Amino acid sequence: GENVEQHPSTLSVQEGDSAVIKCTYSDSASNYFPWYKQELGKGPQLIIDIRSNVGEKKDQRIAVTLNKTAKHFSLHITETQPEDSAVYFCAPSTGGTSYGKLTFGQGTILTVHP
Amino acid sequence: DSGVTQTPKHLITATGQRVTLRCSPRSGDLSVYWYQQSLDQGLQFLIQYYNGEERAKGNILERFSAQQFPDLHSELNLSSLELGDSALYFCASSVVGTDYNEQFFGPGTRLTVL
Helix, strand or coil: CCCEEEECCEEEEECCCCEEEEEEECCCCEEEEEEEEECCCCCCEEEEEEECCCCEEEECCEEEEEECCCCEEEEEECCCCHHHCEEEEECCEECHHHCCCECCCCCEEEEEEC | CCCCEEECCEEEECCCCCEEEEEECCCCCCEEEEEEEECCCEEEEEEEEECCEEEEECCCCCCEEEEECCCCCEEEEECCCCHHHCEEEEEEEECCCCCCCCCEECCCEEEEEC
16 A cells, blocks of 8 residues: 655744645555645645646645655745644545545644744 | 535544444535544545445444445444544545545544543
């Protein structure tokens, strides 16, 4: 099965700084790479995703980059704000007989200090 | 609000008991996924249904079962409950349930087994 590792496990930044979280996966058949944000007491919320035929995708202050050769993808948050504080999960997915099930990383606790 | 609803929000029960968790997917979504989130195991995929049929199974215990009804809502049944079953249970839905499918998560059911 897919092995997913996420680093760092905790990240503390000052408001306005950038944050980068890296996710490494093992299954070369993975073809869909989403990032989820989970706030306390809530379900995971999809914030950005990328497909295997694309190297980078940006949505305002959030971007995701994919390196399929090295089997890792990263979440980049620029100009961080206190409301970005949450747990972030990567969750690569493989199609085929896995039918799109997500394999979650261990999570990164991001704290943005005002 | 993702459009996925889950009931109940909280459930407290005793060891050996049986409970049913309910999920209503987003309007138009045919696929439902169940995930378990615990401190020691993280977020883990349990089972997926697509248009009433079981599609994929993850680390789901034999004591657990699920089904998806003709109106597309889904139920997760947990029986012979043990202390270790205490966790957050999330339902997610997606349009198709194959490759590249964004999954939208509900708010979860917190199960406490005493």
